[in-house]
Amino acid sequence: MRIGERIRRIEEAEKLDQAVAVVKRMVDRVPEGRLRDVLHGVQLGHPAHPLLVQVPIGVWTSALLLDLMPGARRPARVLVNVGLLAAVPAALAGAVDWSRMRRRHQRVGIVHAAANDVGILLFGASSLARARGRDGLGRALAMAGMGAVGLGGMLGAHIAYYRTGGANHADHLVDLLPSGWHGIGRITDFPDGKAARADLGDVPLAVVRRDRDVHVLVGTCAHMGGPLFEGEVDGDCLRCPWHGSAFRTADGVVAHGPATAAQQALEVSVHDGAVSVRRPPRLG
Numbered sequence: 678m679r680i681g682e683r684i685r686r687i688e689e690a691e692k693l694d695q696a697v698a699v700v701k702r703m704v705d706r707v708p709e710g711r712l713r714d715v716l717h718g719v720q721l722g723h724p725a726h727p728l729l730v731q732v733p734i735g736v737w738t739s740a741l742l743l744d745l746m747p748g749a750r751r752p753a754r755v756l757v758n759v760g761l762l763a764a765v766p767a768a769l770a771g772a773v774d775w776s777r778m779r780r781r782h783q784r785v786g787i788v789h790a791a792a793n794d795v796g797i798l799l800f801g802a803s804s805l806a807r808a809r810g811r812d813g814l815g816r817a818l819a820m821a822g823m824g825a826v827g828l829g830g831m832l833g834a835h836i837a838y839y840r841t842g843g844a845n846h847a848d849h850l851v852d853l854l855p856s857g858w859h860g861i862g863r864i865t866d867f868p869d870g871k872a873a874r875a876d877l878g879d880v881p882l883a884v885v886r887r888d889r890d891v892h893v894l895v896g897t898c899a900h901m902g903g904p905l906f907e908g909e910v911d912g913d914c915l916r917c918p919w920h921g922s923a924f925r926t927a928d929g930v931v932a933h934g935p936a937t938a939a940q941q942a943l944e945v946s947v948h949d950g951a952v953s954v955r956r957p958p959r960l961g
């Protein structure tokens with residue numbers, strides 16, 4: 678059986694649901710707001726978790742290489758400890774992303790986290806062994822830890838790539854937007870202060886009108902594909918009904934996560950009450 682098929686069996690494992698529910702309740706205690714946005718990567722406009730995991734993986738890999746060299750005991754131990762410190766924000770960022778994913782992502786994600794936790798424990802034990810002068814044991818524990826982290830990384834890659842858990846779920850729609858101006862209705866077709874749906878070819882749009890001011894975003898949420906046109910207008914933002922990501926209606930920039938990718942905004946023209954939109958020409 679191919680390895681991808683084995684991982685897909687984890688997606689179907691209902692027995693993981695209890696553990697998912699327990700951990701999700703704990704992660705949901707991280708309040709909505711700035712801390713959660715930082716952990717998602719909203720301010721970066723890029724998911725933070727895949728950036729943060731580079732540090733522990735990088736320094737632990739370097740420690741293993743130093744273990745092969747004579748006279749590098751001390752720097753190897755320092756790198757093991759740096760990795761342990763760096764694993765904390767990486768794990769927190771992954772946990773808040775995971776808490777806003779689909780069930781099949783979460784089943785694989787809980788095994789991904791467990792493998793990484795085993796890896797962290799093994800590197801922690803390696804650090805203790807090295808501190809007590811038992812360098813041979815420290816090296817063996819670090820190698821075992823790297824194996825666990827490697828398994829965890831493979832499961833994380835499955836969530837991110839196979840199941841597009843961290844991808845922009847609206848990006849393909851940008852390519853389906855036809856070029857040139859297209860009418861989408863009369864301004865009175867769109868309720869004042871609320872989101873409404875229009876369609877441009879195969880692309881759903883979220884239209885937000887405030888008096889004579891009309892803003893139009895691609896209507897499928899970049900985070901997980903939620904129906905943004907059913908969202909709630911909140912100040913100058915449109916909030917997704919699925920997980921609450923807030924996008925500025927004027928330009929689609931993310932004001933609050935879990936989304937980190939901006940929602941594509943269309944150019945809008947209103948003439949004699951007729952609303953027209955076009956895909957921004959700079960997109961090519």
Ligand code: FES
Pocket residue numbers: 898899900901902903917918919920921922934935936
């Ligand atoms: S689908 Fe998750 S916030 Fe929109």
